[in-house]
Amino acid sequence: MLMQSVFLALLLAAIFGFFAPAVQCRVRGALQNRPRAVWAIPFLLTAIFASASVLAGAFSMPLALLVLGYTGAPVLCAFVQGAGTPPRPTALDFLSILLLWLPLEFAAGVRQLVPRTAQGYLHSVAYGIAILLGLVLFLGYRPFAGLKYNLPLGKRDFWLPLAAFALLAPVLIVVGMAIGFIPPPHWPTASGGSMAAAVGIVFAATALPEEILFRALIQNLMMQRFGSGARTLLAASFLFGCAHLDNGPQPLPNWRYLIVATVAGWAYGKVFQESSTVLSSAALHTLVDWTKHFFF
Numbered sequence: 001m002l003m004q005s006v007f008l009a010l011l012l013a014a015i016f017g018f019f020a021p022a023v024q025c026r027v028r029g030a031l032q033n034r035p036r037a038v039w040a041i042p043f044l045l046t047a048i049f050a051s052a053s054v055l056a057g058a059f060s061m062p063l064a065l066l067v068l069g070y071t072g073a074p075v076l077c078a079f080v081q082g083a084g085t086p087p088r089p090t091a092l093d094f095l096s097i098l099l100l101w102l103p104l105e106f107a108a109g110v111r112q113l114v115p116r117t118a119q120g121y122l123h124s125v126a127y128g129i130a131i132l133l134g135l136v137l138f139l140g141y142r143p144f145a146g147l148k149y150n151l152p153l154g155k156r157d158f159w160l161p162l163a164a165f166a167l168l169a170p171v172l173i174v175v176g177m178a179i180g181f182i183p184p185p186h187w188p189t190a191s192g193g194s195m196a197a198a199v200g201i202v203f204a205a206t207a208l209p210e211e212i213l214f215r216a217l218i219q220n221l222m223m224q225r226f227g228s229g230a231r232t233l234l235a236a237s238f239l240f241g242c243a244h245l246d247n248g249p250q251p252l253p254n255w256r257y258l259i260v261a262t263v264a265g266w267a268y269g270k271v272f273q274e275s276s277t278v279l280s281s282a283a284l285h286t287l288v289d290w291t292k293h294f295f296f
Helices: 002-017 022-034 034-055 062-079 093-107 115-142 158-177 192-226 231-244 255-274 278-295
Strands: none
Touching: 002 034, 002 192, 022 034, 022 115, 034 062, 034 115, 062 093, 062 115, 093 115, 093 192, 115 158, 115 192, 158 255, 158 278, 192 231, 192 255, 192 278, 231 255, 255 278
16 A cells, blocks of 8 residues: 555656646657657556556556557547647547546446456556646647646736635535535534645645646637637536536436536636636635535
8 A cells, every 4th residue: 555655646746747847848848859759658658557557466468458558549649740839729639638538537448457446546547647648748749838737926826716716615505505416514524634634635636637637638728729718618617517427426427416517617717717827726626625525
């Protein structure tokens, strides 16, 4: 368990490392100068996953080949278009993102190849390598503007998620209770220490990865392709809602979660638009999920 935790911590450190402009510049320069080097990424990420599966006692060659195919498919979509900053997103760019997201969403092929006891851990590892691959492709190989993958640039990035939470929380509570998604609020039973520790866990394990995928990648590319109007924001929010149809605790497909997540996704997307960093929408996302977990 200790080695598995260290492994996940290293993956998280690599994801956070991309917040450094120097890291982004170095990766971008290497891939722009030698575009074929991008093909090393699927093999590197597959080796990382294979090492994690060894730690979990779940390694098999079919699983490693499945992960290699999973990491190679988005790279292929990017490679056939060539390295460099594109004028606008193409259908293949959106396909790259779908190929990163949907296999994880539905755990394609994994349940048959991974023991039940290792599925949660290896899903977290797969999520980590998916985020790293997305960052390499869309910050390095085909760098798009507007990902906002940087540290906060001003006070607005700090107070905006707090102000948005004050407006959003009552709406989500009313809607969630009205459709039977959440019960009436209650005082938390967890200790103060566990509640404080949960902030970091929710941020790192859920909020930041989902904001990178759904705001920095999906919403950002949709707005560059179709415009930054309200319709595009609503469409991106609805996609975020649809991603929660297969989540419990209600019966699946969970239409209650779809509604609540769409409302929340609109607020996350608006904060992402108005701030200078994806960390602002991730902070709002963290506040919402943390509050739901302990008070409902």
